Amino acid sequence: MTESACPHGQCDGSGFVYNEQTYSAAACKCEIERRTRRRLCQALPPGRYREVARDRNPLVQLSPAILGLLDAWLGDLPGHLARGAGLWLEGRGRHGKRSAAALLVKEAVQSGRSAEFWDARSMIARAKNFEQDPQLLLDRLIAVDLLALVDLGFDNPTGWVREQLHILMDQRYVKLRSVIVTTEHSAAELEAQLGPAIVDRIGRICGDPLLVA
Numbered sequence: 001m002t003e004s005a006c007p008h009g010q011c012d013g014s015g016f017v018y019n020e021q022t023y024s025a026a027a028c029k030c031e032i033e034r035r036t037r038r039r040l041c042q043a044l045p046p047g048r049y050r051e052v053a054r055d056r057n058p059l060v061q062l063s064p065a066i067l068g069l070l071d072a073w074l075g076d077l078p079g080h081l082a083r084g085a086g087l088w089l090e091g092r093g094r095h096g097k098r099s100a101a102a103l104l105v106k107e108a109v110q111s112g113r114s115a116e117f118w119d120a121r122s123m124i125a126r127a128k129n130f131e132q133d134p135q136l137l138l139d140r141l142i143a144v145d146l147l148a149l150v151d152l153g154f155d156n157p158t159g160w161v162r163e164q165l166h167i168l169m170d171q172r173y174v175k176l177r178s179v180i181v182t183t184e185h186s187a188a189e190l191e192a193q194l195g196p197a198i199v200d201r202i203g204r205i206c207g208d209p210l211l212v213a
């Protein structure tokens with residue numbers, strides 16, 4: 001079997017199946033899988049978060065309450081996204097908060113939805129340099145079906161940083177789009193760093209922070 005051969009034996013390796021009756025070509029299962037892998041690479045950073053799975057560490061070690069919520073999301077992702085539901089996971093230390101966010105992003109992409117996973121500081125750094133126009137990235141992050149913003153927290157954020165985060169969270173709230181936030185900081189600490197408006201929008205989307213310990 002050559003490298004380009006179809007793993008499902010349904011196409012000639014081109015990724016398309018030609019229908020002789022209708023003279024049309026449709027994407028093969030292998031092509032759809034290739035597209036999903038490409039979209040996953042755009043949605044999740046390289047490395048461990050792309051390999052995340054519900055039945056592996058660190059997720060299996062999360063508390064039953066958090067796992068129950070995660071399973072509710074996985075059991076009805078379209079419903080959660082349609083309602084613009086959110087999750088706000090708070091806790092100091094490494095307990096699998098980011099992996100939980102990554103799993104939902106992965107699940108969303110694999111079910112054909114748009115989703116992105118961003119470390120909060122990387123997102124701001126990237127926005128500053130995004131093709132000379134921060135708005136381009138911001139617009140994209142406002143539009144995706146699911147946004148995971150992990151490790152939220154800034155030491156002395158500039159007014160510009162606060163403004164971008166406010167626009168992002170406010171627009172996602174208004175447009176009923178799902179957000180998953182993870183942070184090591186309490187709501188009061190985030191309020192001191194970012195101001196009350198941003199924390200208010202996160203709370204409106206996600207409800208109260210859930211302690212992950």
Ligand SMILES: [Zn+2]
Pocket residue numbers: 006007008009010011012013015016028029030031
């Ligand atoms: Zn194929």
